[in-house]
Amino acid sequence: MFARFLMTAGALAITAGTAAADYSLTILHTNDFHARFEPISKYDSGCSAEDNTEGKCFGGSARLMTAINDAKARSNNWVLLDGGDQFQGTMFFTYYKGMLAAEMMNQMGYTAMTVGNHEFNHGPEVLRGFIDAVEFPVLMSNADYTGEPALKDALIKSTVIEQGGDKIGIVGLTPKSTEELSSPGPNVIFSDPAPAAQAEVDKLTAAGIDKIILLSHSGYQTDRYLADVVTGIDVIVGGHTNTYLNSNDEKADGPYPTMQNGVPIVQAYAYGKYLGELNITFDDAGNVTEAVGGPIVMDASVTENEAVKARIAEAAKPLEEIRNKVVAEAAASIEGNRDFCRAVECQMGSLIADAMLARVKDQGIDIALQNGGGIRASIDAGPVTMGEVLTVLPFQNTLSTFEVTGAVVKAALENGVSQIEEGAGRFPQVAGMTFSFDASKPAGERITSVMVGGMALDMDKTYGLVSNNYVRGGGDGYKMFRDAQNVYDYGPDLADVVAEYMASAGPVTPYTDGRITQE
Structure with missing residues (x-):
């Protein structure tokens, strides 16, 4: 049964004969x-x-x-x-x-x-x-x-x-x-x-x-x-x-x-x-x-x-009605693997960020930011159930809207790419903006360009952001958001927002569009 179990010493260089006291x-x-x-x-x-x-x-x-x-x-x-x-x-x-x-x-x-x-x-x-x-x-x-x-x-x-x-x-x-x-x-x-x-x-x-x-x-x-x-x-x-x-x-x-x-x-x-x-x-x-x-x-x-x-x-029975409800259709598999979502623009990250921004577009919000670590799975092609969406976004986070200066946006992005070598969950998936970074530079000095709405980020301007309540509260190192203005942390559940966005889009074709680039 366990033919793939590999009994190998790998890199181990220490071996010794078996003694009675071993x-x-x-x-x-x-x-x-x-x-x-x-x-x-x-x-x-x-x-x-x-x-x-x-x-x-x-x-x-x-x-x-x-x-x-x-x-x-x-x-x-x-x-x-x-x-x-x-x-x-x-x-x-x-x-x-x-x-x-x-x-x-x-x-x-x-x-x-x-x-x-x-x-x-x-x-x-x-x-x-x-x-x-x-x-x-x-x-x-x-x-x-x-x-x-x-x-x-x-x-x-x-x-x-x-x-x-x-x-x-x-x-x-x-x-x-x-x-x-x-x-x-x-x-x-x-x-x-x-x-x-x-x-x-x-x-x-x-x-x-x-x-x-x-x-x-x-x-x-x-x-x-x-x-x-x-x-x-x-x-x-x-x-x-x-x-x-x-x-x-x-x-x-x-x-x-x-x-x-x-x-x-x-x-x-x-x-x-x-x-x-x-x-x-x-x-x-x-x-x-x-x-x-x-x-x-x-x-x-x-x-x-x-x-x-x-x-x-038996334990799954109470979950079935919620989990099995088909809420959307995926035209192809939507990649949400941590290897991507914590290092580069990923398909699931772009989808989630776009869904967040679309939900609050009439509230003067310019930018969406989702931590890559909050994305926990991919979605297969075909019918998409609520259970699949909840597996991708299982944390019961709510939408948070708030206002910060361009300087804080820049600091947030620096935080987001500061631990990319470690595959940290703070890597930012975004919408409403594009940014470039250079991972060879020291942490805190990696962001090389930021554009919001087609214009360069203005350090003194106030921008409206949407994220999840975990990030807004300082999670994954985003402590700069704790002092944001006009904060509302009690929006709808992020999983519901994404499910409704996917449903309204018809069959979802996964995409990335170059909003995040590495130099």
Whole structure:
């Protein structure tokens, strides 16, 4: 069944003969599941029951359950870890919040999870409900949450488990930028990951723990940095950047595991499309002597667990009427992949920005700006359901209109392209304007030209903007919008705006038109 599971050491240069004192552990891992309880298409969006029957779909909780059970059966000593962002992404989360995720993760037998930024999307209270419902520890070391009543007695920084006759320490990390990326509220103060991780590793080491896993929702490049600067880490299991690692796939973002300063780093893309399986051997001193494994693709060759499939179908019933309503037609697939929408003008970004601007064209609004990170999927050609639109725009953001000067517009665009190398979600998709940038210049100095309504941006002029309430409130680094004038944050839901715009346009032909250019 798992012929595509690649047992390769990749970049690992350390090997040793097996001794009686060696300790072997299978680390099974997922990350950035984003409520994809049902199978997904190759575009990471919804996949019909017919396509699933024909073997065209991937993932889903039912396949993941089968793969996890089979992987456990192949190992006599395993842990199952999640790198964060179980929350947000489909109507299942909109309806159930974290409760369905908790139910599924309990059934699958997770050992531990770190908090992702999206776990805060509906505030600390919803996260607390999830923590209370799960049967495993939820970790976050790089934040002070003692002032947040909902979390101060619920979260822990690290945990120690007894597994296969030995003790393993697990430390959790959350993005330092979670305040910008989500809605943790004023009482959770995030800090740099490296010192926080080092402090927990030192505590575990002082307690005699010599096998330590860093469960990090920090992103692939940050994890490589942590491997260089934090001492005492044996393995990093990551998330946040949806990184696909595979030593035998030229299209992968890197080898599996990626060896950095002697530390194996793994991540399993996103949306339940892969189950990561890393087999680690430690010597008697707790040093890693072997690390081999690879991602297991959750394609049609993985049989769906019937009990889980039935449970997800039951959970989907309340969503069906809303989700299955056909609201528009797409003449061709509309590209909404993060690789595009966080780096260049993308088809879905232009469509969404145009829809936003069209909705408020009679209110004196000049410019629309949508953060690329708020675009979560593509749409297939053919009939478009409300469920598909909600998968693209799952955050229940509302339209925000406001006024700022041209200088603030320029600052916003500089913010938008400031982290393009990292694939950050702040990249701006726009309408009513064009802009050019030079990514080779320092962040803050990259915007080279801006035109609004066919005229050069006037730094002193006041412009009307439309965005979503998350961006207007300072999300994704757009803090310059917090002091905007004539603010109204309570417009219609962005997903409804886009659905109605698509419906009015007839069959939607995807397009880009050069509104964003890179020099």
